[in-house]
Amino acid sequence: MTNPTSCMNDIFGLTACYSSSLSTLQQQDVSMVMNLVNIERHNARALLMHHRWKMDRIHDFLERRGREGLFREARIVVPPEDSSTAARARAPPHKRPRTVTCNVCFEDVSRPSDVSTMDCGHCFCNDCWTEHFFASLGNGKKHIHCMQVKCPAICDDATVRRLLGRKYPDAAKRFDNLVLDSYLDNNASVKWCPSAPHCGRAIRVVDASERYCEVECPCGVSFCFNCAAPAHSPCPCPMWDKWDAKFRGESENLKWIAVNTKSCPKCLRPIEKNGGCNHVSCPCGQHLCYACGGRLDTLHNCNRYDEAGHANYDSIRRQMLRYTHYCDRFNVHVNSRTAEQTQLWPAIQKRAVLLESATAIRPLIREASWMARAHRALLASRLVLARSYAFAYYMFGDEVRTYPSEKANLPIAKVLFEDQQWQLEENAEKLSKVLATEAKPVLAEEEVLRAMQETSNLAKIVDTHCREIYKCIQDELLPLLLEPMTIAPRPDGPDKAKDLAY
Known part of the structure; x- marks a missing residue:
């Protein structure tokens, strides 16, 4: 059974390149321009840098303005053939x-x-x-x-x-490094992997227009191709940049936001969560939601921020409470994902080994990949949920500006978004609970079949809700903003880059 993070589809033509491969790719592009407009190598490189290594832009300029206009716009001096360096x-x-x-x-x-x-x-x-x-x-x-x-x-x-x-032989080597760096610093299609220590790879996207994709380097580091920050969809780059700075800056001052226990609403005993599921119970018998600390009942719904409930606080206190609401839920899903990755996944692997070796069960039912798929969907949903709270903090606060004509629609859009967010949370918790139950070594064929159907159905529901949140953010909410923003198009995780061999 494969690891759940290793099954991403490569839809953008991603390749991971070491320096030697990058140099080869750079020289190929330079040679194309040298042959296209009959100039020497250094001028071809300068022309490509000016156009951010986009051949389509060079072809467009050449067609519209001609060879001399192309050089003039890029401030490139090309002498007559009889006075060139080679002729001399x-x-x-x-x-x-x-x-x-x-x-x-x-x-x-x-x-x-x-x-x-x-x-x-x-x-x-x-x-x-x-x-x-x-x-x-x-x-x-x-x-x-x-x-x-x-x-x-x-x-x-x-x-x-x-x-x-x-x-200065060392300076000559430094010049070669700068020439190679120019291929990345000015190239919309290539970015260095942000791993630390650096793995030595750069990621190349075939279609430079897909700069909002999220990629995973063969070294295991996932990042946003647009801003080079860790992958953060469905939160747009400008919002994530603000959230990350705020989250890091206020973590020390607001330690109580990230406490490791919740007080039981009945007996006030501190409760520590064990595992990824946020449905926990106190020894006194009270069931509570670990995300908000509230009692669990049929009307429980904690994903909406209750603005009216804090109306009596002064503005600074309300702002802090509002940030705490979103930050707390962000942390809950990040921590749940960590537990589901480090504790639940090994248990699922053991269950899969037992299931696949159970000769008394029909081969079709013994196949255990459904558990890996469900676990992968659960991990993806945790990331979507965590980042959706970072998005909501800015989208529905005073940090971003909306079109004046759209302000009246924002409260309605907020309700619709929070409803989708709540549905995803509910089903993610169900899937986490079911996977934790099915990770136990029960090998009766009827139980395995029931577990497979229930788990697969929940995984599909969770995946559907993830896609709905992406669609809501991209199509319904971001168009309300004055500042143009967009997000990576896929909710099921970064696309894997493959090593390019030359």
């Missing part, structure tokens, strides 16, 4: 000037091999060029421009590498 290098010795005066150090240089000329035609001695290259690298420049004042020409990569290698 091919010139016979008797046509080269015998002595050149460097306009930086004002030394006369007699050997042609001791001077270098860039595409713009400006010529200086190699010693001055070398120091210029070294100083530019110290400033972190990925484009090293000509020394002539106000000259926009970009220095030839091969010349930079050759001259630095003679006097």
Whole structure:
């Protein structure tokens, strides 16, 4: 039986690349532009960087503005063919000037091999060029421009590498690293994996328009491709950035938010949860919801924040109580997921081994993958629920602005969202409880069949509610905001990237 986090579909053409593979991909793109518009390598790289390594944009500019317009817009200096660096290098010795005066150090240089000329035609001695290259690298420049004042020409990569290698070999290596970094820093399709310590991989998305996807590196780290933060859908990037900063900054001041026990509403005894299910019972017999600490009855519903219930508090107290409401429930689902991953999953694995080895049960019923699928759905739902509270905190507070014409619709949208959130919570708790029960080693065929049907049905219901929450946020709530926001399109977890071999 496979691990529940290893079955994601690769729908965006994700690949994980090491530095050597990235360099190959970069050179392929550069060579395409060199052949397309007949320019040298350093100018092709500059053109790609200007257009964020998007070939479609270069084709579009070339079609609309022509070759010269394409270069002019990117401020790229391309000399006539007879004055290019390559043409000058091919010139016979008797046509080269015998002595050149460097306009930086004002030394006369007699050997042609001791001077270098860039595409713009400006010529200086190699010693001055070398120091210029070294100083530019110290400033972190990925484009090293000509020394002539106000000259926009970009220095030839091969010349930079050759001259630095003679006097500053470490700087030459640093230049190669900067050239490679330019492929990632300016490329909408490639991002470094944010793992720490770094795994050495970058993730490449075939379709750069899908920057809001969430990806999982082969090293196991999942992150948002748009902002490089840990995966956080269905909470949009701007909201998650605020939530994460607030959550980290106030955790020490609000320690009581993340207490490890809840008081029984009947006898006030502190109750500690054991496992992922939030339906807990006190030794006195009282059943309570661990998420809110309230009594469990047929009318129990704790996912809605009761604004009226705190109307008598001053504004600061109300803000703190409101944050506590959402933060507490965020923590509840994060902690439940941890328990279901570290405690429930090993129990399910043991049950699966017993079930698959039970020869008295028909082979079709012995197959135990349904437990892994249900457990995967449960873990995904916990993430959706936790992040939905981060989203709700900002969506229904004063932190974001809505269109004036839509303000009247926000309370109705809030009720609909909270209803979907509550339904997902209820079914996630049921699924957690059923999985915890079915993890026990009971091997009667009738019981296994019943458990399989019940668990599979609950998993489908949970998955449906997750998708409904995503749809509600993307289609109903985010369009109400003045600031454009979007979320990753899939509620069942990040897409797995595959290692690219070259």
